[in-house]
Amino acid sequence: xxxxxxxxxxxxxxxxxxxxxxxxxxxxxxxxxxxxxxxxxxxxxxxxxxxxxxxxxxxxxxxxxxxxxxxxxxxxxxxxxxxxxxxxxxxxxxxxxxxxxxxxxxxxxxxxxxxxxxxxxxxxxxxxxxxxxxxxxxxxxxxxxxxxxxxxxxxxxxxxxxxxxxxxxxxxxxxxxxxxxxxxxxxxxxxxxxxxxxxxxxxxxxxxxxxxxxxxxxxxxxxxxxxxxxxxxxxxxxxxxxxxxxxxxxxxxxxxxxxxxxxxxxxxxxxxxxxxxxxxxxxxxxxxxxxxxxxxxxxxxxxxxxxxxxxxxxxxxxxxxxxxxxxxxxxxxxxxxxxxxxxxxxxxxxxx
Amino acid sequence: xxxxxxxxxxxxxxxxxxxxxxxxxxxxxxxxxxxxxxxxxxxxxxxxxxxxxxxxxxxxxxxxxxxxxxxxxxxxxxxxxxxxxxxxxxxxxxxxxxxxxxxxxxxxxxxxxxxxxxxxxxxxxxxxxxxxxxxxxxxxxxxxxxxxxxxxxxxxxxxxxxxxxxxxxxxxxxxxxxxxxxxxxxxxxxxxxxxxxxxxxxxxxxxxxxxxxxxxxxxxxxxxxxxxxxxxxxxxxxxxxxxxxxxxxxxxxxxxxxxxxxxxxxxxxxxxxxxxxxxxxxxxxxxxxxxxxxxxxxxxxxxxxxxxxxxxxxxxxxxxxxxxxxxxxxxxxxxxxxxxxxxxxxxxxxxx
Numbered sequence: 004x005x006x007x008x009x010x011x012x013x014x015x016x017x018x019x020x021x022x023x024x025x026x027x028x029x030x031x032x033x034x035x036x037x038x039x040x041x042x043x044x045x046x047x048x049x050x051x052x053x054x055x056x057x058x059x060x061x062x063x064x065x066x067x068x069x070x071x072x073x074x075x076x077x078x079x080x081x082x083x084x085x086x087x088x089x090x091x092x093x094x095x096x097x098x099x100x101x102x103x104x105x106x107x108x109x110x111x112x113x114x115x116x117x118x119x120x121x122x123x124x125x126x127x128x129x130x131x132x133x134x135x136x137x138x139x140x141x142x143x144x145x146x147x148x149x150x151x152x153x154x155x156x157x158x159x160x161x162x163x164x165x166x167x168x169x170x171x172x173x174x175x176x177x178x179x180x181x182x183x184x185x186x187x188x189x190x191x192x193x194x195x196x197x198x199x200x201x202x203x204x205x206x207x208x209x210x211x212x213x214x215x216x217x218x219x220x221x222x223x224x225x226x227x228x229x230x231x232x233x234x235x236x237x238x239x240x241x242x243x244x245x246x247x248x249x250x251x252x253x254x255x256x257x258x259x260x261x262x263x264x265x266x267x268x269x270x271x272x273x274x275x276x277x278x279x280x281x282x283x284x285x286x287x288x289x290x291x292x293x294x295x296x297x298x299x300x301x302x303x304x305x306x307x308x309x310x311x312x313x314x315x316x317x318x319x320x321x322x323x324x325x326x327x328x329x330x331x332x333x334x335x336x337x338x339x340x341x342x343x344x345x346x347x348x349x350x351x352x353x354x355x
Numbered sequence: 356x357x358x359x360x361x362x363x364x365x366x367x368x369x370x371x372x373x374x375x376x377x378x379x380x381x382x383x384x385x386x387x388x389x390x391x392x393x394x395x396x397x398x399x400x401x402x403x404x405x406x407x408x409x410x411x412x413x414x415x416x417x418x419x420x421x422x423x424x425x426x427x428x429x430x431x432x433x434x435x436x437x438x439x440x441x442x443x444x445x446x447x448x449x450x451x452x453x454x455x456x457x458x459x460x461x462x463x464x465x466x467x468x469x470x471x472x473x474x475x476x477x478x479x480x481x482x483x484x485x486x487x488x489x490x491x492x493x494x495x496x497x498x499x500x501x502x503x504x505x506x507x508x509x510x511x512x513x514x515x516x517x518x519x520x521x522x523x524x525x526x527x528x529x530x531x532x533x534x535x536x537x538x539x540x541x542x543x544x545x546x547x548x549x550x551x552x553x554x555x556x557x558x559x560x561x562x563x564x565x566x567x568x569x570x571x572x573x574x575x576x577x578x579x580x581x582x583x584x585x586x587x588x589x590x591x592x593x594x595x596x597x598x599x600x601x602x603x604x605x606x607x608x609x610x611x612x613x614x615x616x617x618x619x620x621x622x623x624x625x626x627x628x629x630x631x632x633x634x635x636x637x638x639x640x641x642x643x644x645x646x647x648x649x650x651x652x653x654x655x656x657x658x659x660x661x662x663x664x665x666x667x668x669x670x671x672x673x674x675x676x677x678x679x680x681x682x683x684x685x686x687x688x689x690x691x692x693x694x695x696x697x698x699x700x701x702x703x704x705x706x707x
Binding site for chain 2: 009010011043065066087088090091093094112113115116138142143144145146147253255256257258259262264266267269270271273274275276295297298299300302312313314325326329330331332352354355
């Protein structure tokens with residue numbers, strides 16, 4: 004059924020994606036946890052709609068332009084959280100326009116960002132929900148202590164044009180205890196100021212099936228779970244059968260008995276390693292290593308004879324699904340009872 | 356002058372690019388070497404035209420769709436080499452259409468590819484130039500011995516619809532002696548069959564200023580040289596002032612004294628390391644390491660106080676310029692005596 008598809012191509016098995024969505028939603032429902040999937044993995048309004056249909060309360064985007072593309076692509080995405088510090092006149096203007104269309108929230112971890120948001124939204128006479136981003140060990144963005152979180156919460160609550168939306172974190176893998184401790188203390192400090200904490204939102208796919216262990220969390224934002232990838236299989240939280248996204252590639256050269264070259268390189272698979280060795284898993288050929296990528300070539304190695312022919316097609320599970328989605332203008336949707344379809348990826352390349 | 360540009364953004368200093376183009380062209384001219392730049396680095400017809408204007412005899416593309424985009428973007432790109440094994444009906448049809456517009460050459464390193472090209476071009480009653488790709492140590496594509504090269508050259512020369520175009524290699528850094536030995540032997544073997552070897556083409560930017568050391572080579576295909584990048588500075592063949600492509604980013608968070616976060620992550624800088632540690636060079640701040648990228652965040656670290664403010668803008672030289680070009684729909688062209696201009700990147704994402 005893939006014979007007509009030119010390679011390299013990104014395939015998405017929509018049945019597998021649906022099963023992945025429903026599995027986590029069922030888990031979250033059983034623990035009273037709200038689900039707000041991060042769309043970075045699929046960048047497709049139609050899959051976001053599947054997530055909403057399954058029970059998600061809204062979506063997460065990382066950049067303003069990503070939210071714009073998703074909202075433009077579906078009128079069913081009415082509750083959007085942008086988990087980013089937003090700065091600068093042009094982006095604030097874009098944010099204002101979005102806030103007229105959907106229930107919009109953003110995060111902030113510093114006073115200049117809060118003050119900029121407040122100036123823009125108060126001038127427009129409207130209100131933006133702002134959550135405080137907290138660092139629970141990933142050492143990316145986020146305030147470092149519950150005390151700082153409380154200080155920023157009070158600043159948001161007092162700022163014209165803003166409403167305090169709660170606390171947000173993107174924790175490291177295995178960070179449940181740290182999340183529970185940080186958020187409990189921050190919540191108590193904020194409530195002691197007479198400010199309610201409506202939402203405590205955490206994220207990540209690797210730990211999502213134990214998200215309930217940080218009991219204070221009210222909402223989870225998984226991204227990769229919808230497709231899964233080699234990194235999640237390596238962590239033991241998904242099987243190859245759970246991987247909805249694969250790269251279809253053609254063997255273009257077998258220049259040595261133990262070496263073959265495919266037409267997918269870093270422009271498709273990307274150089275993301277996520278701590279792994281090699282650049283993907285060839286389905287059905289666990290003996291093959293993808294040991295080198297250049298932009299348009301992937302090099303496959305085997306211990307003995309590689310047993311591949313020029314022209315043969317392979318399906319590869321990439322190390323990291325989200326970044327592969329970002330490399331292509333369109334994906335090929337496949338599934339059991341349907342002909343393959345080409346879907347454009349509206350939120351690809353939305354870095355602003 | 357960059358204040359109006361939303362970040363993250365890819366900037367190209369067109370004056371620096373022009374200087375880089377002219378420097379290599381002058382070197383090549385002084386050695387009687389033809390220049391056929393690889394457009395993968397800029398993916399911009401207008402810069403390819405600058406390369407032709409400086410004296411290049413044509414361009415190199417890696418994929419058929421890349422060649423399509425370049426040719427559609429300029430009527431001055433009339434000689435195109437696609438350095439790839441091309442397989443499959445749809446791609447052969449596209450190749451035929453291109454060959455009606457420009458002088459087109461491709462490469463092959465195996466019989467199935469040659470036979471496919473021959474079937475398509477002989478059926479159309481037209482002729483395609485095919486070079487034999489040789490492995491001179493990079494262990495990607497390419498026949499492994501001069502004898503195999505001669506066998507394939509004869510197959511091409513005898514194939515209806517094809518003309519033997521010569522020999523091609525993408526050598527490893529420091530591979531001049533190997534190139535000279537392999538190509539000399541292959542050329543002699545092919546000429547002994549009564550077949551002329553019109554072109555011997557080699558590539559790569561790191562060694563380009565000593566390309567004459569493999570004296571048998573008639574043509575060089577540098578790519579990265581037009582922009583340069585951190586990998587070439589690390590190799591000592593370019594300075595920061597020679598780097599035409601930079602990423603403009605904004606500091607969005609300074610969550611700890613020794614840590615700052617910028618709004619450019621792997622969706623802009625990519626995860627390409629090219630053997631380096633860290634993900635780019637912050638211009639003017641050699642003390643800062645970009646020690647981690649996630650999709651939309653870059654993490655900056657310093658030994659002592661990082662001394663950055665939220666909202667501050669930085670310019671970053673990426674590890675690998677070519678892959679950064681591929682991440683954006685448009686680049687911002689800057690230069691001494693001109694206002695910044697936005698140029699779309701027509702050959703971005705052309706993986707087919």
